[in-house]
Amino acid sequence: MSANSIDTQMLDTILGKMIETVDRSKSEIFEIGEQTRSDYDLLVNELALIREKITNVIYIGDDLERRSRFARKRLAEVSHHFKDFSEEQVRQAYETAHDLQMKLSVNRQEEKQLRERRDDLERRLLGMVETIERAENLVTQITVVLTYLNSDLKQVGAALQDAKQKQEFGMQIIEAQEEERKRLSREIHDGPAQMMANVLMRSDLIERVYKEKGAEEAIAEIKSLKKNVRAALSEVRRIIYDLRPMALDDLGLIPTLRKYLSSIEEYSNGTKLSFTQVGEDSRLDAKYEVSLFRLIQESVQNAIKHAEAKEVAVKVEIRRDSITAVIKDDGKGFDPTEKKQGSFGLVGMKERVELIAGKLTVNSNPGKGTTIIIQVPLQ
Template sequence: MAEKTIDIQKLENIFDNMVNVMDKSKNDIFTISEQSRQSYHDMRKELEIIKEDISRVITEGDYLEDMTRHSRRRLADVSKNFLNYSEEEVRQAYEVANDLLVRLSINRMEEKQLRVRRDELDRRIVALLETIERADHLVNQVTTVITYLTSDLKKVGEALETARQKQEFAIQIIQAQEDERKRLSRDIHDGPAQMLANVLLRSGLIEKSFVEKGPQAALSELSQLKEMVRNALHEVRRIIYDLRPMALDDLGLIPTLRKYVSTVMEYDKGVTIHFMNNGQERRFDSNIEVAIFRLVQESISNAVKHGNSRDVWVKVEWLRDTMNIVVKDNGKGFDQNETKEKSFGIIGMRERIELLRGEMKIMSTIDSGTTVLFRVPLEKSNFVE
C-alpha cells in the first residue's frame, strides 16, 4: 500500500485562514478605537466652542444686569413722581425695564444650558478616553492571541513533517486544534466583540439618559459602560489562558482540574466549586487529556457565567473501562426544549465527546440547576505508561 502524502502547504493555508479571521477581529476592535478617538476630537472642539460661548454669555449677562438695575431705578423714579412725567415717558420706562428683564432671564437660561452641556461633554470625554484605552489594550491582547496561534501552527507543521507515518494520529491533532480555533473565534465573537459593539451604543445612551432622566441616570449608564469594558478585558484574558493549560503536560488531568477550579474561585468571588476524584488516576495521550479538560471547563464556565451558580459540584470517577464525570450546579437552569440549535458551547462539547467516542447527557429545568454527565471509554491504547 502506497504511503499517502500529507500536503503541509494546504494545511497551513487552512490554518492561515483561521488566523486571518482573528486578524479581522483585531481590525474591527481597532476601528472601534479609531471611531471613539474621532468622537473624542469632535467633542474637544465642541467643548472649546461651548467655553467661548459661556464666556460671551457671562459678559452679556453682566452688562444686562447693570442695565436692568439702572432701568429699575428709572422705573422707581417714574412711579414715585408719576405726575411729573408724560404718559409716553411712563410707558417707555415700563417697556425698557420689562425688555431688559426678559433679556436677562433668557441670558441666564442660555448660560445654564451651556454649563450643563459643558459638564456633559466633560463626562463623555472622560468615558471616551477610558473606552479608547481599553480598546487599545484589547487590540494588544488579540495580537498576543494571534502570535500564540501562528506559533502553534509552525509547531504542527514541523511535527507533521517528521512523523508522516503517524498520519491518522496527526490528523486528529489537526482536527482538535482546528476545533480549538473555532471555539476561540466564537468566544471572541460572543465576548469582547459583542461587548465593544455595546460600548458604542452605551456611549449614545449616556447622553440620552442625561437629557431625559438627569445626571443620576447618566452616571448609572456610565457605570455599566465601565463594567462592560472591564468584562471584555476579563474575557480576553480568559481566552488567552484557555489556549493551553500547560499544567496538563507536566501534572496530568486531575491536578490541572484542581488548579483550574482554584483559579475560577479566585476570579469569581462568591462561587464555590466542590471537586471530588474517586479512583486511581491514569495518564492519557495529550490530545485526549485536553479534550476531557475542555469538557469540564466548558461545563463549569456555563454554570458560573450563564447559570449564575454560586455552588458547583464536580465529580470524577475512574472505573475499570469508563471514566464518569458529573458537573452539577444550583443555578437558574434552562428549558431544554427551548435550547437554541446553534448554541456554540453545547455544540463544542458534543463535538469533543464524539471525538472521544463517549456520551454526554444534560439535565436541566428552570430554577432547579443543571447537571451534565460525561461517560468516556478508557481504552488501553490511549494510556501513557
C-alpha cells in the first residue's frame, strides 16, 4: 500500500467525521429553531389573552374610579353634616368608600402586573424572532457546507483553471440551490399550507353557521371557502411551474408558454393575458427553452403581482438565427434606474440573459406600464 493511498484513506476518515459532526450540529440547530417557533406561537396566544385582560381591567378600573369618587363625595357629605345622619348611615358611607378604594387599589395593581407581563412577552417574542432567523440562517449555511463537503468537485475541476475558480463555482451553485429550496419552503408554508389550514378551520365553521344562522349563511360561507380552495390550487400550480413545468421537456417552449399563460389567466383575479407567436414553432436547445421560459415567467409574475396590471401581452418571435420575446403590461410601472433595497429581480433576469449571450431591455415609467424586450442569438 503506497503512502498516497494511506493519506487518501486518512483524509476520507477525517472528512467523514467532519461531515458527521457538522450534520449533527445542523440537526440540533434545526431542533432549537423548531422549539423556539413552537414557544413563539404559545407566547403569541398568551400575549393576545393578556392584552384582552388589560382591556377588561382598564374598563373595570374606570368604573371603580367613578364609583369611588361618588363614594368619597358621599362620605364627605356625611362627615360634614354628621348630626343629620344616623350612625348606621355614617358607617355604611365609610365602609362603601373604603371597600371601593381597596378594590380600585387591587385593580391598579393587577393592571400594572398585566402591563409588565405584556411588555415582558413582547421583549421575549422579539428575541425569539431573532433566534429563529439566526437558526434558519445557520441551518442554510451548514447545509451549504455539507453539500460542498459531499460534492465531488473533480469533474468541475477539469473544466476550471485553478482551485479558486473551482471553489467559487461550486459554492455559487450550492448557495443558489439552497436559497431556492429555502424560498420554495417558505412559499409552500406561507401559501398552500396556510390556505389549507384556513380551509380546515372554515369547514368547521360552516357547520356552526348552518346551525346558528341557517342555510343561506352557510351557503355564503361555502362559496367563500371555494374561493380559498381555488386560490390554494392556483398557488400550488404556480409553485409547480416555478420548479419546472413538465410540458417544457415534452412539448417545447411555445406550447408550454400557451398553457402557462392560460393557467395563470384563470387564477389571476381578472388580469387578461394574450400570447402571440411569430415565425416557426420549432424546438430549441434546452438551455434556451428553460432560460426564456423563466425570463418570461418572471416578467409576467412581476406584471401581475407588483405592477397590478390588468392586461399583459406576450409576443415571441423565432427566427433562424435569433429569438425575441416582448412582455408588455399596462401596470403602474416603475423607474428602472432606481435601486430598491433587497430587490434582485431585474439583476437575476439580466444575469440569466447574459448566460445565453442575450440582451435584456426594460422600458418603464411610473404610471405608464412596462415593456421588457429579450433578444437572444441562436447558435
